[in-house]
Amino acid sequence: MAKNKVDINLLREIAxxxxxxxxxxxxxxxxxxxxRASTANIEIVTKEDKPGIDIHIKDGTVRQSVHIxxxxxxxxxxxxxYNDFFxxxxxDVVIVAGCGIHNDGSDKSQHDGVxxxxxxxxxxxxxxxxxxxxxxxxGERIMxxxxxxxxxxxxxIQLDTTQIRGVDSTKRYTKVxxxxxxxxxxxxxxxxxxxxxxxxxxxIILAGPDSKxxxxxxxxxxxxxxxxxxxxxxxxxAGFGHVQCDSILMGQAxxxxxxxxxxxHPDAQLIHEAAIxxxxxxxxxxxxxxxxxxxEAEEEILNGFLR
Amino acid sequence: MLELKxxxxxxEETGAKLDILQxxxxxxxxxxxxxxxxxxxGGKTTLAKSVMGLVQPTAGQILWNGEDITHLSITERAKRGxxxxxxxxxxxxxxxxxxxxxxxSGNRKLTRDECCSYLNxxxxxxxxxxDRDVDASLSGGEVKRIEIATILARPEGGLLIFDExxxxxxxxxxxxxxxxxxxxxxxxxxxxxxxxxxxRIIDLADEIVMISGGQVVRHGPKEDLMVHILMETxxxxxTCDFLQPQNCAEEKEG
Numbered sequence: 001m002a003k004n005k006v007d008i009n010l011l012r013e014i015a016x017x018x019x020x021x022x023x024x025x026x027x028x029x030x031x032x033x034x035x036r037a038s039t040a041n042i043e044i045v046t047k048e049d050k051p052g053i054d055i056h057i058k059d060g061t062v063r064q065s066v067h068i069x070x071x072x073x074x075x076x077x078x079x080x081x082y083n084d085f086f087x088x089x090x091x092d093v094v095i096v097a098g099c100g101i102h103n104d105g106s107d108k109s110q111h112d113g114v115x116x117x118x119x120x121x122x123x124x125x126x127x128x129x130x131x132x133x134x135x136x137x138x139g140e141r142i143m144x145x146x147x148x149x150x151x152x153x154x155x156x157i158q159l160d161t162t163q164i165r166g167v168d169s170t171k172r173y174t175k176v177x178x179x180x181x182x183x184x185x186x187x188x189x190x191x192x193x194x195x196x197x198x199x200x201x202x203x204i205i206l207a208g209p210d211s212k213x214x215x216x217x218x219x220x221x222x223x224x225x226x227x228x229x230x231x232x233x234x235x236x237x238a239g240f241g242h243v244q245c246d247s248i249l250m251g252q253a254x255x256x257x258x259x260x261x262x263x264x265h266p267d268a269q270l271i272h273e274a275a276i277x278x279x280x281x282x283x284x285x286x287x288x289x290x291x292x293x294x295x296e297a298e299e300e301i302l303n304g305f306l307r
Numbered sequence: 308m309l310e311l312k313x314x315x316x317x318x319e320e321t322g323a324k325l326d327i328l329q330x331x332x333x334x335x336x337x338x339x340x341x342x343x344x345x346x347x348x349g350g351k352t353t354l355a356k357s358v359m360g361l362v363q364p365t366a367g368q369i370l371w372n373g374e375d376i377t378h379l380s381i382t383e384r385a386k387r388g389x390x391x392x393x394x395x396x397x398x399x400x401x402x403x404x405x406x407x408x409x410x411x412s413g414n415r416k417l418t419r420d421e422c423c424s425y426l427n428x429x430x431x432x433x434x435x436x437x438d439r440d441v442d443a444s445l446s447g448g449e450v451k452r453i454e455i456a457t458i459l460a461r462p463e464g465g466l467l468i469f470d471e472x473x474x475x476x477x478x479x480x481x482x483x484x485x486x487x488x489x490x491x492x493x494x495x496x497x498x499x500x501x502x503x504x505x506x507r508i509i510d511l512a513d514e515i516v517m518i519s520g521g522q523v524v525r526h527g528p529k530e531d532l533m534v535h536i537l538m539e540t541x542x543x544x545x546t547c548d549f550l551q552p553q554n555c556a557e558e559k560e561g
Binding site: 246301 | 401413457
């Protein structure tokens with residue numbers, strides 16, 4: 001189990017962990033297994049053909065959680081990890097992933113996590129993923145996550161992904177295929193600063209009747225950072241899809257937001273909304289009349305926006 | 308005590324100078340409820356904004372409790388107890404009603420009951436609102452009442468400025484609001500400045516200030532000024548029911 005202060009801080013930032021997680025867990029540190037626990041219903045096994053783990057969750061597993069954080073504290077580490085989740089029928093589980101990089105060196109540290117979920121009929125999954133970077137070194141901190149979800153009939157997933165500060169470059173790809181009566185909700189929160197780059201592409205495929213998809217993306221780009229969003233909602237059946245992207249621009253940052261909706265079925269109902277702009281002046285003034293300084297007002301607005 | 312001395316504000320518009328406020332002298336004593344009224348475009352909002360620091364006057368002085376605050380920032384004025392309820396309050400994606408009330412009160416751990424008491428005083432059914440975002444999902448009237456609730460949550464003992472608090476508010480909530488202003492005033496220890504055209508709010512005033520063309524054209528006790536207002540307007544809002552009918556008739560005849 002990770003013990004030093006850097007490890008503890010990274011685990012707290014990405015998984016709200018103060019000690020050993022309850023339930024099943026797998027902590028990966030610097031490219032190796034640090035610690036692991038399976039439970040009666042949730043089995044975690046190491047992949048034999050490539051780096052990563054398989055997580056098997058039995059039918060009917062409810063109110064249980066899996067923590068699979070990854071921490072990197074060595075500069076120069078570059079890894080691609082494959083985690084596959086096989087979730088049975090009628091489950092209700094929380095999966096907490098996330099990656100924290102502490103880089104004090106001059107070489108880049110990179111973690112590319114490829115997560116694939118097979119969610120059984122009528123199961124409900126809440127997936128929480130936080131990405132975080134810190135360290136005094138000049139080495140870049142890079143994370144390129146790929147998340148692919150296959151929802152069976154009546155299954156649902158809520159994906160909460162958060163990357164606030166510290167990650168120099170990220171290319172995120174998310175794909176969710178939603179079958180009959182299923183639902184995918186993606187809450188994406190992102191803050192970039194300095195010269196950071198972030199790209200987020202998504203494909204939400206409404207594959208069955210009464211399927212639902214919702215993307216709520218909120219981002220803040222500060223300094224000279226750059227962000228590109230490309231959420232695509234594809235209605236292959238009589239489903240309902242909604243994409244909402246809101247971004248706040250600060251400094252000399254640049255943001256491109258390109259939501260796309262495609263109806264391949266006559267009864268698909270799809271909506272997209274996208275907005276980019278600076279913090280409204282009257283919002284700052286209002287908070288100043290309550291006694292906040294301009295900087296404090298800005299911070300409150302950003303914290304609320306990315307809550 | 309609030310003192311305005313020779314306060315002026317002008318802007319350049321297509322080369323011509325436009326005076327919005329002209330050499331205004333005005334003193335408002337502690338714990339008074341003063342209503343500023345007058346025709347549209349007369350300078351009422353600019354006057355109120357210059358007290359909060361939202362507008363920087365081009366000449367003159369603003370003194371609050373004897374201190375010259377003319378060049379203080381909005382934040383510094385707020386810390387000295389001055390509050391401002393906007394006529395058209397902004398909306399925030401992500402800030403909840405609770406957040407605004409907590410920021411206003413300076414207490415980041417307001418209980419649910421405390422939040423509810425502020426909201427009840429503006430006629431909002433509190434339980435439905437405390438955890439809602441102050442965003443586009445709320446109606447104009449709801450946002451306005453939340454705005455007023457944030458002013459009620461400010462620490463006691465200051466100067467509360469309300470710019471047309473009645474605008475956009477339904478009749479039932481308006482009755483609650485006037486009652487709240489009355490209670491606030493009766494409890495004392497607060498100076499209240501309200502820009503309004505509403506008879507029922509004007510009726511709460513100790514003093515009325517009439518502003519027109521960027522100048523104070525009248526200032527005095529409500530009892531003295533009401534008759535002048537009625538003469539000049541033919542009854543505010545087209546009626547003078549709120550005054551004794553004989554007063555109304557006499558003044559018009561006189």
